[in-house]
Amino acid sequence: MTASAAGGSPATYDVIGVGYRRVRQPDPRLAAMIHEALAGARTVVNVGAGAGSYEPADAEVIAVDPSQVMLDQHPGHRKTLAGAEELPFGDDSFEAAMAVLTVHHWPDLHRGLSELRRVSRRQVVFTWDPQHLPELWLIEEYLPEIRQLDHARFTSVSEVAEALDAHTVLPFPIPHDFTDGFQVAHWRRPELYLDPVIRQASSSFAALPPSVVEPAIARLRADLASGVWQRRHADLLGRDSMDYGYRLLVAGETDRGHR
Numbered sequence: 165m166t167a168s169a170a171g172g173s174p175a176t177y178d179v180i181g182v183g184y185r186r187v188r189q190p191d192p193r194l195a196a197m198i199h200e201a202l203a204g205a206r207t208v209v210n211v212g213a214g215a216g217s218y219e220p221a222d223a224e225v226i227a228v229d230p231s232q233v234m235l236d237q238h239p240g241h242r243k244t245l246a247g248a249e250e251l252p253f254g255d256d257s258f259e260a261a262m263a264v265l266t267v268h269h270w271p272d273l274h275r276g277l278s279e280l281r282r283v284s285r286r287q288v289v290f291t292w293d294p295q296h297l298p299e300l301w302l303i304e305e306y307l308p309e310i311r312q313l314d315h316a317r318f319t320s321v322s323e324v325a326e327a328l329d330a331h332t333v334l335p336f337p338i339p340h341d342f343t344d345g346f347q348v349a350h351w352r353r354p355e356l357y358l359d360p361v362i363r364q365a366s367s368s369f370a371a372l373p374p375s376v377v378e379p380a381i382a383r384l385r386a387d388l389a390s391g392v393w394q395r396r397h398a399d400l401l402g403r404d405s406m407d408y409g410y411r412l413l414v415a416g417e418t419d420r421g422h423r
């Protein structure tokens with residue numbers, strides 16, 4: 165089966181997925197939150213698994229992703245090339261399903277979420293809320309083009325929660341030294357956005373043409389060199405974490421078996 169025949173739109177990750185693991189190191193604080201939500205589940209399907217970040221070590225995990233480039237970076241042995249919209253598993257096959265930073269890539273979000281509910285008894289989804297404020301300074305001041313892109317891709321957390329019938333929605337404020345290099349990760353380390361390898365691991369950056377990104381990054385470089393950025397963001401430099409709208413949603417059975 166080819167990646168595109170498997171459903172979804174894997175092309176982005178077949179291109180930007182190369183080298184993904186180097187920049188996208190799972191963060192232990194986010195891992196702890198996800199593992200607590202998955203506690204007690206002995207069988208887990210990781211949908212949009214990518215390189216396998218945040219999978220619990222104490223469960224039997226099957227990784228599902230429509231990108232072969234991503235699955236090739238996954239260290240596990242149980243891997244299935246498929247999109248969330250058509251999971252090749254029977255009803256209630258797993259005690260839990262997890263989907264981390266992936267639902268915004270699914271061409272049919274509602275179908276994917278209903279597949280998660282069909283194949284598992286508990287669902288754990290980590291995503292970003294486009295309605296949340298404040299937004300990252302990088303978008304507000306340098307690259308508003310990312311806003312358009314992200315608002316077109318991400319669905320509000322309230323709509324995802326409703327589709328899942330989630331009983332729990334937990335905020336995850338991003339620590340200042342967050343290790344998983346997705347777009348917002350470097351909010352207190354602005355110089356990291358100057359590195360093209362770091363930018364490439366974020367699908368929003370990767371989707372924008374160099375003619376848009378390069379002048380913006382040149383402006384950031386100049387503002388960092390002159391101290392303009394530091395003066396403008398003195399408040400951020402004193403913070404340990406920031407709530408930028410990332411949320412963990414939990415639906416279905418709890419680890420005690422209640423729905």
Ligand SMILES: C[S@@+](CC[C@H](N)C(=O)[O-])C[C@H]1O[C@@H](n2cnc3c(N)ncnc32)[C@H](O)[C@@H]1O
Pocket residue numbers: 171172173174177188211212213214215216217218228229230231234246247248249263264265266269270271
């Ligand atoms: C940002 S990565 C997240 C990977 C991993 N969950 C993590 O936390 O590192 C998004 C993943 O979603 C996958 N993806 C894209 N379209 C998908 C679809 N229709 N169904 C499931 N996964 C999809 C991509 O191939 C990519 O591996």
